[in-house]
Amino acid sequence: MSIQQKARSRCHWLPTLDKTQDTLYLTLADQLAADIAAGRMSPGDKLPPQRLLADALGITLGTVTRAYREAERRGLTEARVGSGTRVRGTQADEPDFHHLSRASAGSIDLSLSIPIPNPVRAEQLAFSLQQIANQPDITRQALAYQPEQGNLGQREILAEWMTRHQLPVEASELLITEGGQHADYLAMQALIRPGEAVASAALTYPGMIAIARQLGLKHIPVPTDHQGIRPDALERLCQQQKIRLLYVMPEYNNPTGEHMSQARREAIVDIARRHDLLLLEDGVQYVIPSQRGTPFYRLAPERSLYIFSVSKIIEGGLRFGALRAPTNLIPRLSAALRAQCWSVPGLMGAIACRWLSSGNADTLIDWQWAEVSRRQVLLKQTLLHYETEAHAYGFHAWLKLPEPWRAVDFVAEAAHRGVTLIASDPFCVGSHPAPQAVRICVTPPAEIGIFETGIQRLSTLLREGPSHAAPLV
Known part of the structure; x- marks a missing residue:
């Protein structure tokens, strides 16, 4: 069996190409778009590795690379380091970033970068x-x-x-x-x-x-x-x-x-x-x-x-x-x-x-800066033994998770403890790999005591590790 035959047998997506076209990479991207529209490729489906598809179609690796980049530019696909290129889903399948709270009732929301609530x-x-x-x-x-x-x-x-x-x-x-x-x-x-x-x-x-x-x-x-x-x-x-x-x-x-x-x-x-x-x-x-x-x-x-x-x-x-x-x-x-x-x-x-x-805005701003600064100091003290990055007057902090924590698991376990966070995925540009980190916003709770309870729960979760994570009773 030839290399091309072997490659074709391993490709779950194998478009038909007219190789006489001058812009073959655009033809390949157009074919992918047509297959998605026709339902032959579905959201989440993984595209063949680029070299494998090149061998299967008998074209250069550079042509496939340009086609994949074109498909990503059009919003047809999304590439992630370590997981390849997949067909993008609908808007509901976009990374779970939101500007309105999705915290469950009773949860301490540390996910939103908003002004501190004040009557x-x-x-x-x-x-x-x-x-x-x-x-x-x-x-x-x-x-x-x-x-x-x-x-x-x-x-x-x-x-x-x-x-x-x-x-x-x-x-x-x-x-x-x-x-x-x-x-x-x-x-x-x-x-x-x-x-x-x-x-x-x-x-x-x-x-x-x-x-x-x-x-x-x-x-x-x-x-x-x-x-x-x-x-x-x-x-x-x-x-x-x-x-x-x-x-x-x-x-x-x-x-x-x-x-x-x-x-x-x-x-x-x-x-x-x-x-x-x-x-x-x-x-x-x-x-x-x-x-x-x-x-x-x-x-x-x-x-x-x-x-x-x-x-x-x-x-x-x-x-x-x-x-x-x-x-x-x-x-x-x-x-x-x-x-x-x-x-x-x-x-x-x-x-x-x-x-x-x-002048009312200035009074409100002065109060908020003082309160934000207090909360950043409190967060730094509470998470002293962990790697955080924050501005002294910033609305959030970036927590780099220690091994063996993974961001998606930490966010899920924090939710079980009654704290809502956002992981790193929504912030990644293109195929940049998502780091094992979470954003902690210091401003959503109206009271600093509620904020302190939230970060204390996160500190406990970090100390116990994923194998000991359990819901708050």
């Missing part, structure tokens, strides 16, 4: 609404159609507030958005074409991963170290292929907590300028000015975009944020926003801006 928020909201109601001109403006870049008065208030908090911007540089996720999506939809490459840390915000998939972008993971994205790794990737945009979270990466030094930021800016990369900085994970480095838009204003949102400092339900961009890009971004939703609702902007300008 003062409701009081301040009522105050802001009353002030708006007492000013008919403000109310009338808020209820009217808004310019696609956003209400000028609101942009001026936001620019003044950001500048006062050491994020200096001009109102003309801002475009009002429906929160940080919208700003992220808007930037990539307006500035990056389907099929082009964007890059981020290999472990990054799942919202960014979802956007890249939705827009048909090639999402490249960049290796990191204790300071985040490694310049040497980014340089190599830029030499190998054209990358249009780099997504960064320099203050503390979500989920790993890495903080970029000034030297690291400057090295990335140098690479971005030499290789013509846009820089998209996610500033939603806001920290106090004394703990913040120089934003990228101050280092490279001509190619940097900055995402701001009130979700972590006031409340996520307001869905109010802004995208700072070079002025030459504002028309393209405005046109994209107009095509999406015409304009951002003026009422939410009026509420958020009144909240910021009244």
Whole structure:
């Protein structure tokens, strides 16, 4: 039996190809898409190893490799180190990341990166609404159609507030958005074409991963170290292929907590300028000015975009944020926003801006930073003997699990103990292997005592190990 015959007998998926086609890899990807649509390949089905399929079809390994990459770019498949390439499922089969709590009744939720619950928020909201109601001109403006870049008065208030908090911007540089996720999506939809490459840390915000998939972008993971994205790794990737945009979270990466030094930021800016990369900085994970480095838009204003949102400092339900961009890009971004939703609702902007300008937001923020800092200290003390990474004012910590724990088992056993967590899988870009680690959010419990109970349960679970894990009685 020939090598090709042996290979064909071992392939559970064996497409028929017209080898006269010039772009054979696209033909192969098209055939896979057709077989998935026809039900001949189902979600979760594993594709043959690349060399085996190449031998079976009598084509080069490079052709199969390009076809598999094309299939992944289209969202047809998903590759994982150690488990091969599989047909992707429906949205319900996506990694289990969520922005709303799925904690069971009575469970201590440490899975969400949200502001610490506080009844003062409701009081301040009522105050802001009353002030708006007492000013008919403000109310009338808020209820009217808004310019696609956003209400000028609101942009001026936001620019003044950001500048006062050491994020200096001009109102003309801002475009009002429906929160940080919208700003992220808007930037990539307006500035990056389907099929082009964007890059981020290999472990990054799942919202960014979802956007890249939705827009048909090639999402490249960049290796990191204790300071985040490694310049040497980014340089190599830029030499190998054209990358249009780099997504960064320099203050503390979500989920790993890495903080970029000034030297690291400057090295990335140098690479971005030499290789013509846009820089998209996610500033939603806001920290106090004394703990913040120089934003990228101050280092490279001509190619940097900055995402701001009130979700972590006031409340996520307001869905109010802004995208700072070079002025030459504002028309393209405005046109994209107009095509999406015409304009951002003026009422939410009026509420958020009144909240910021009244000074009430600053009082709430000061309280929250002090409370977050207390919880981070408590977490560090409780998990002293385990490897954690966190920013002193960060909403979460990254726990690297000791052997023989596996992340999926730890999350399951923690749930049995009454603690809800998120494992590493949803944060992995492309085929980057999921580390044995979990994200612990310090902010969902309203009371620090409840938070302490939660991390004490995790400490006990770590100490006992998987073989002794048992439900809490």
